[in-house]
Amino acid sequence: MNELLDFYGGLLTENQQKISNDYFREDYSYQEIAENMNISRTAVYDTIKRVKQELENYESILGCSKAYKNRCSIYKKIEESTTDENVLSYIKELESNENGGYYE
Numbered sequence: 446m447n448e449l450l451d452f453y454g455g456l457l458t459e460n461q462q463k464i465s466n467d468y469f470r471e472d473y474s475y476q477e478i479a480e481n482m483n484i485s486r487t488a489v490y491d492t493i494k495r496v497k498q499e500l501e502n503y504e505s506i507l508g509c510s511k512a513y514k515n516r517c518s519i520y521k522k523i524e525e526s527t528t529d530e531n532v533l534s535y536i537k538e539l540e541s542n543e544n545g546g547y548y549e
Contacts, residue, residue: 449500452509457496464492513543 446469454462467473467481468489475489482489504510520536527533 446497446500448510449504452513453500453503453507456503457499461492461496461499464489465496468493516543 446465450465450469454465457465464478464482467478468475473481475486475493478484478489479486517540520540524533524536
């Protein structure tokens with residue numbers, strides 16, 4: 446889910462982003478999130494369930510995560526098959542441009 450949040454989190458509402466970040470990245474429980482946001486545990490559960498569905502739907506339509514993994518695999522194959530410093534530097538540049546260099 447974290448990877449899908451990286452790609453599609455900006456498409457979620459602000460409330461969904463906050464709850465998702467707390468749940469998936471900060472490892473807060475439903476109860477902790479509910480208390481922090483002054484909402485019910487059920488509201489947190491429903492939001493997490495809806496977010497999972499939305500993120501998986503975005504990925505099934507757009508495929509950004511899958512495409513990213515494929516590109517990384519290709520970069521790795523190129524790196525392993527060449528000693529040409531120019532090619533290796535281009536690969537590093539491409540990798541650093543992937544999502545602002547977030548994924549390495």
